[in-house]
Amino acid sequence: MTKILNFFNIGRVGNYPLYMVLPAVIVLLLLTIYPFIYLVYVSLYIWPISPTLPRIFLGFGQFTYLFSNPAFIESMQVTINLMVVGVTIQISLGMLLAILLSTKSRITNYFTLPFMVPVFVSPVVVGLIWKFMFNYDLGILNYLLNVIGLESVNWLGTTTTAFWSVVIIDTWQWTPFTTLIIKAGLDSMDPTPQEAATVDGASRFQIFTLVTFPSIAPIFAVALLFRTLDAFKAFDIIYIVTRGGPGGSTYVLGYNIWKTAFYQNQLGLAAAMSVVMIIIATILAFILVRIMKGLMER
Amino acid sequence: MRKMKKTVIGLIAFLVIVPISYANALPPLAAGSDWLRDWSGTTLVLTSHTGPTTDAAKVLAKDFEKITGATVEVIDESWTDLLAKHQADYAAGNGSYDVVTWAYLWAGNYIEGGLVDDMTSYMNGELADPNYDLDDVPLAVQEVYGRYRLASSPNTEGLWALPYKFDVYLAMYRTDLFAEAGYDSCPTTYEELYEAAGKIKANHPDMDPLAFPMAMGGNFLSSFMAMNSGYGAGTPDSWTDGNLYPRMHQPPTVAAAKMMKKLMDYMPADALDYDFDKANTAFAQGNAAYTVNWNAYMPYVLDPNSSAVSDKVAFCGTPGGPEGRYSALGGWVQGISSQSDNKDAAFQLIQYLSGKDRGVEYAMNGGSVARFSTANDPVVIEKYPFYPILMDVLKGYTGFGQYRPWPEIEKTMETYFHKVMLGEDPEKTLLTGAQQVWVQAQRGGYNPGATGPKPE
Numbered sequence: 001m002t003k004i005l006n007f008f009n010i011g012r013v014g015n016y017p018l019y020m021v022l023p024a025v026i027v028l029l030l031l032t033i034y035p036f037i038y039l040v041y042v043s044l045y046i047w048p049i050s051p052t053l054p055r056i057f058l059g060f061g062q063f064t065y066l067f068s069n070p071a072f073i074e075s076m077q078v079t080i081n082l083m084v085v086g087v088t089i090q091i092s093l094g095m096l097l098a099i100l101l102s103t104k105s106r107i108t109n110y111f112t113l114p115f116m117v118p119v120f121v122s123p124v125v126v127g128l129i130w131k132f133m134f135n136y137d138l139g140i141l142n143y144l145l146n147v148i149g150l151e152s153v154n155w156l157g158t159t160t161t162a163f164w165s166v167v168i169i170d171t172w173q174w175t176p177f178t179t180l181i182i183k184a185g186l187d188s189m190d191p192t193p194q195e196a197a198t199v200d201g202a203s204r205f206q207i208f209t210l211v212t213f214p215s216i217a218p219i220f221a222v223a224l225l226f227r228t229l230d231a232f233k234a235f236d237i238i239y240i241v242t243r244g245g246p247g248g249s250t251y252v253l254g255y256n257i258w259k260t261a262f263y264q265n266q267l268g269l270a271a272a273m274s275v276v277m278i279i280i281a282t283i284l285a286f287i288l289v290r291i292m293k294g295l296m297e298r
Numbered sequence: 299m300r301k302m303k304k305t306v307i308g309l310i311a312f313l314v315i316v317p318i319s320y321a322n323a324l325p326p327l328a329a330g331s332d333w334l335r336d337w338s339g340t341t342l343v344l345t346s347h348t349g350p351t352t353d354a355a356k357v358l359a360k361d362f363e364k365i366t367g368a369t370v371e372v373i374d375e376s377w378t379d380l381l382a383k384h385q386a387d388y389a390a391g392n393g394s395y396d397v398v399t400w401a402y403l404w405a406g407n408y409i410e411g412g413l414v415d416d417m418t419s420y421m422n423g424e425l426a427d428p429n430y431d432l433d434d435v436p437l438a439v440q441e442v443y444g445r446y447r448l449a450s451s452p453n454t455e456g457l458w459a460l461p462y463k464f465d466v467y468l469a470m471y472r473t474d475l476f477a478e479a480g481y482d483s484c485p486t487t488y489e490e491l492y493e494a495a496g497k498i499k500a501n502h503p504d505m506d507p508l509a510f511p512m513a514m515g516g517n518f519l520s521s522f523m524a525m526n527s528g529y530g531a532g533t534p535d536s537w538t539d540g541n542l543y544p545r546m547h548q549p550p551t552v553a554a555a556k557m558m559k560k561l562m563d564y565m566p567a568d569a570l571d572y573d574f575d576k577a578n579t580a581f582a583q584g585n586a587a588y589t590v591n592w593n594a595y596m597p598y599v600l601d602p603n604s605s606a607v608s609d610k611v612a613f614c615g616t617p618g619g620p621e622g623r624y625s626a627l628g629g630w631v632q633g634i635s636s637q638s639d640n641k642d643a644a645f646q647l648i649q650y651l652s653g654k655d656r657g658v659e660y661a662m663n664g665g666s667v668a669r670f671s672t673a674n675d676p677v678v679i680e681k682y683p684f685y686p687i688l689m690d691v692l693k694g695y696t697g698f699g700q701y702r703p704w705p706e707i708e709k710t711m712e713t714y715f716h717k718v719m720l721g722e723d724p725e726k727t728l729l730t731g732a733q734q735v736w737v738q739a740q741r742g743g744y745n746p747g748a749t750g751p752k753p754e
Contacts, residue, residue, distance in 0.1 A: 046741065046743075048411065048702070049385040049386065049388075049389045049411075050385060050388060050389065050407065050410075050411030050412060051388065051389055051391070051412075052412030053410065053411055053702075054743075065737075065741070069734070069737075070730065070734065071710065071713065071734060135568075136566060136567055136568035137566065137580075137585065152567070154567040154568045155568070156568055157566075157567055157568030157569065157570050157571050158570075158720065159720060242571075243513065243514050243515045244713075245514035245515075245570065245571075245712075245713075245716060246513075246514070246570040246571070246716045246719075246720060247570075247713060247716035247717040247720050248713040248716070248717075251713070259709065260706070261382075262381070262382030262385065262386070263381060263382060263705045263709075264703070264705045264706040265381075265385060265407055265411075265702060265705065266706065
């Protein structure tokens with residue numbers, strides 16, 4: 001026993017910090033690293049869910065298949081398009097609304113809380129509400145368009161409109177979230193530099209681009225990070241509203257993985273897709289964190 | 299000495315045989331029943347999908363409980379999640395179910411996956427309902443629902459399931475609008491349907507006369523299946539051959555896809571978002587003159603409380619193409635869970651639910667029954683006038699694939715058919731789809747290469 005203790009230098013005071021982080025490391029290993037390793041292991045096989053069916057080792061054959069499979073490539077494209085378009089709109093709108101809501105006024109105080117409601121609603125409920133609103137014949141959106149003399153829009157019936165419908169829903173639900181984060185950054189800002197710039201004769205645009213934005217840039221980057229990774233995992237809205245259609249135009253990676261694993265009975269292939277998804281998400285997160293760090297150091 | 303030896307052997311034989319016989323003995327017959335056993339103390343778990351048929355099954359299950367003393371727990375869930383839940387439960391070895399219900403198009407996953415047992419020995423055994431009468435079930439249903447004849451089947455002659463919910467794709471049309479357009483019966487070909495829809499549109503410019511389920515998730519293929527066979531793609535599997543070699547790029551399917559695209563001229567602008575519910579509702583609300591759907595949706599259209607057209611609706615088979623007129627066969631089946639501890643009781647419950655003696659009661663409670671005796675019963679016909687048509691159209695039937703990769707292949711085919719419906723070139727697009735199906739079949743462990751190389 002003493003030998004073991006000596007081997008690990010248990011009594012050494014210098015090792016105490018390591019012991020302190022040990023529980024966290026164990027939890028991390030059990031809950032994150034082990035499942036990931038298992039996921040990679042499963043991804044190397046043709047692995048049906050049914051235990052009686054044979055599991056065939058393919059090695060990286062699953063990944064070769066994935067990248068030669070037009071449906072997977074299309075699914076990746078849809079996911080990236082949805083993420084880029086959706087997050088750009090949400091962040092831009094969020095910034096604009098945060099500036100408006102940060103204006104000191106009684107009206108904005110009343111407006112802030114109701115504005116946040118979409119964030120609190122379950123995505124399934126959001127999906128159902130919008131599915132009704134997008135209905136070509138009975139939906140309120142087409143009714144309103146007709147009232148102002150415009151033609152009905154085939155929201156969920158064509159590839160382009162279905163894609164944009166999903167963007168609209170995602171934007172409706174998550175713009176308040178980006179607004180909330182950016183507004184928190186604006187509210188916590190020291191007003192002195194802005195006042196100094198005003199005294200020096202800077203225009204509003206100059207104050208925003210040269211003083212305000214650099215100050216809140218790290219918080220802006222946090223909002224961007226959260227939303228980018230979240231949009232990359234899109235599933236629930238697609239499941240409720242479009243089921244990936246029409247013609248695969250909204251067949252995002254998250255939905256593809258679910259369908260492949262639990263409907264198509266191909267756990268191995270779904271695991272390979274998940275590995276690809278995790279790698280991409282990690283690269284994205286890494287880039288965004290680096291940007292965030294750079295902004296904070298400035 | 300010899301006498302003692304005999305006595306010892308006799309004693310040993312008694313001690314061995316009696317407990318074995320006792321253990322293998324069936325429970326006594328339930329009181330007042332000539333085939334159901336006393337299952338007191340047994341709890342049977344039946345997993346199924348939500349809907350009127352399962353509601354009707356619950357009523358019959360209560361009777362089964364009263365007769366046999368068993369407890370029947372019916373777990374009904376959305377059909378879209380059922381396959382995933384069953385597979386996950388079996389993979390975990392939970393043994394949660396005794397009676398399993400599945401759509402026959404998932405047969406490969408249940409039978410090859412070992413989720414259910416072969417029922418052949420039960421059908422010939424003492425537990426079987428003597429009045430079950432399998433001949434009362436249409437042959438098409440027996441074959442498609444109960445057999446699994448691919449080379450990969452554990453037993454090609456096995457009986458894996460009995461009918462649970464009978465689904466046939468029929469057409470519903472508005473008699474008043476068709477009469478106004480000069481038709482006294484429903485169209486028999488898709489060309490005739492196209493022509494009729496044009497006339498109805500001319501009479502009612504605000505109406506989109508055709509409401510077909512066209513969305514992804516099985517809707518499109520259900521609507522397209524009979525058309526595909528009608529244009530010469532084959533039957534009962536118009537999607538692939540026995541080696542799972544795809545047919546979707548071949549001239550008959552291309553021609554059928556072009557016909558479907560043509561029919562979209564008279565469908566709503568968001569036709570590709572129409573699922574079974576939406577198409578049925580559009581018709582029931584009077585927004586369409588003609589629709590196709592599974593028979594399970596038809597009681598809704600006949601009910602004046604839910605339908606504005608209940609007194610103006612008539613039923614017929616789906617139209618035909620140049621190579622004949624076919625009807626799509628769907629449906630749900632029930633089998634004995636391989637992980638059940640109560641297989642004997644489970645078998646009796648399955649037979650009780652689908653038995654001949656209870657067919658009429660089942661149908662009148664909302665169940666969909668695949669039996670001639672039920673379909674020809676005057677009481678049933680009075681309430682559900684479409685029942686005789688179901689049996690009639692089965693003379694020419696076509697179905698889904700049943701093999702394991704079917705869910706993946708179904709998704710691929712629907713995606714590419716949708717692309718054609720959205721205006722892409724049918725030949726080129728369907729060829730790309732067929733190439734994917736070929737690879738998916740091969741990856742699923744089947745051998746499309748035995749028929750031919752990957753389509754080029």
